[in-house]
Amino acid sequence: xxxxxxxxxxxxxxxxxxxxxxxxxxxxxxxxxxxxxxxxxxxxxxxxxxxxxxxxxxxxxxxxxxxxxxxxxxxxxxxxxxxxxxxxxxxxxxxxxxxxxxxxxxxxxxxxxxxxxxxxxxxxxxxxxxxxxxxxxxxxxxxxxxxxxxxxxxxxxxxxxxxxxxxxxxxxxxxxxxxxxxxxxxxxxxxxxxxxxxxxxxxxxxxxxxxxxxxxxxxxxxxxxxxxxxxxxxxxxxxxxxxxxxxxxxxxxxxxxxxxxxxxxxxxxxxxxxxxxxxxxxxxxxxxxxxxxxxxxxxxxxxxxxxxxxxxxxxxxxxxxxxxxxxxxxxxxxxxxxxxxxxxxxxxxxxxxxxxxxxxxxxxxxxxxxxxxxxxxxxxxxxxxxxxxxxxxxxxxx
Numbered sequence: 340x341x342x343x344x345x346x347x348x349x350x351x352x353x354x355x356x357x358x359x360x361x362x363x364x365x366x367x368x369x370x371x372x373x374x375x376x377x378x379x380x381x382x383x384x385x386x387x388x389x390x391x392x393x394x395x396x397x398x399x400x401x402x403x404x405x406x407x408x409x410x411x412x413x414x415x416x417x418x419x420x421x422x423x424x425x426x427x428x429x430x431x432x433x434x435x436x437x438x439x440x441x442x443x444x445x446x447x448x449x450x451x452x453x454x455x456x457x458x459x460x461x462x463x464x465x466x467x468x469x470x471x472x473x474x475x476x477x478x479x480x481x482x483x484x485x486x487x488x489x490x491x492x493x494x495x496x497x498x499x500x501x502x503x504x505x506x507x508x509x510x511x512x513x514x515x516x517x518x519x520x521x522x523x524x525x526x527x528x529x530x531x532x533x534x535x536x537x538x539x540x541x542x543x544x545x546x547x548x549x550x551x552x553x554x555x556x557x558x559x560x561x562x563x564x565x566x567x568x569x570x571x572x573x574x575x576x577x578x579x580x581x582x583x584x585x586x587x588x589x590x591x592x593x594x595x596x597x598x599x600x601x602x603x604x605x606x607x608x609x610x611x612x613x614x615x616x617x618x619x620x621x622x623x624x625x626x627x628x629x630x631x632x633x634x635x636x637x638x639x640x641x642x643x644x645x646x647x648x649x650x651x652x653x654x655x656x657x658x659x660x661x662x663x664x665x666x667x668x669x670x671x672x673x674x675x676x677x678x679x680x681x682x683x684x685x686x687x688x689x690x691x692x693x694x695x696x697x698x699x700x701x702x703x704x705x706x707x708x709x710x711x712x713x714x715x716x717x718x719x720x721x722x723x724x725x726x727x728x729x730x731x732x733x734x735x736x737x
Contacts, residue, residue, distance in 0.1 A: 403418055434585065457577075480548075616650055645682055
């Protein structure tokens with residue numbers, strides 16, 4: 340079978356491409372720009388065109404990113420959520436979802452399942468050191484573990500036997516409009532469970548175990564300990580012993596751009612994916628917890644005009660509370676296909692900085708950040724580069 344992927348460099352689509360490569364299928368694809376992900380896929384055998392979407396004549400199936408626009412074709416075509424949804428029906432699928440924390444929880448649960456001998460196939464929204472710095476693991480069992488994205492209600496395409504919900508909060512309001520609609524979508528997703536299905540949520544965990552877990556895991560912060568508790572609750576529901584689970588959690592090294600320590604000298608450089616107010620604040624609190632006496636800097640790139648606009652006041656409150664010394668906010672990352680001109684005229688990073696109204700918070704355009712930091716950040720200090728856009732690319736210049 341020959342499968343062509345449009346938007347193959349995306350964190351979700353690329354994992355699915357690896358799945359088909361592992362199955363021995365012929366994989367082709369396209370994306371606007373090249374990246375480490377597309378380079379790795381080429382090494383694995385995928386033929387990829389950059390800049391133009393060239394669909395080979397001999398293709399049996401097209402799988403496309405939800406952000407992509409595709410022309411009408413006689414070739415069968417599925418969106419990434421639709422294609423992954425078909426796979427969920429073929430496996431005992433465990434779907435991890437939630438407003439935030441789903442990537443870390445999926446990663447932790449993956450390591451538990453592997454140590455317990457479940458040998459799962461894993462599709463996750465980040466690169467893991469344990470998976471040779473990829474976002475996919477090919478297992479040989481009936482188990483499929485996926486990170487289930489709630490944006491655009493994508494998870495309603497999935498039919499799992501177990502659902503793990505980290506939390507439900509306001510986000511993606513460009514699509515959902517309000518929290519009531521978000522909750523309604525989650526309830527509909529839960530209805531996809533079979534009668535004997537497993538549901539893990541906040542009520543499933545014992546918060547009294549938080550301090551115990553914090554001493555076991557190597558990644559800092561209450562939010563990571565909470566994610567570990569959720570993974571532990573899921574493991575217990577799958578009849579995995581705590582001895583196995585806690586050993587796996589102790590070995591968890593963290594994931595790509597999730598409080599990822601890039602270097603420690605001459606200053607400590609950390610990359611983080613935080614892109615909503617709650618996660619950004621949780622990460623900055625974790626940094627202060629880990630480095631109580633160090634000067635902490637953060638460069639933050641807001642992700643998507645729609646999110647920044649709808650959660651503007653939440654971002655203001657979060658950054659006012661952030662226990663750090665200096666915050667640099669750069670221009671909002673423009674997400675192709677998901678922004679409205681009307682919203683883009685209403686919000687920008689300068690307005691956010693003005694509303695935060697703290698002398699320690701400034702705005703800088705992206706092209707001036709590196710030169711500024713090289714002069715301002717001293718040896719031994721902590722610098723966190725945060726955002727879900729392309730801001731992580733400055734790490735290489737620092």
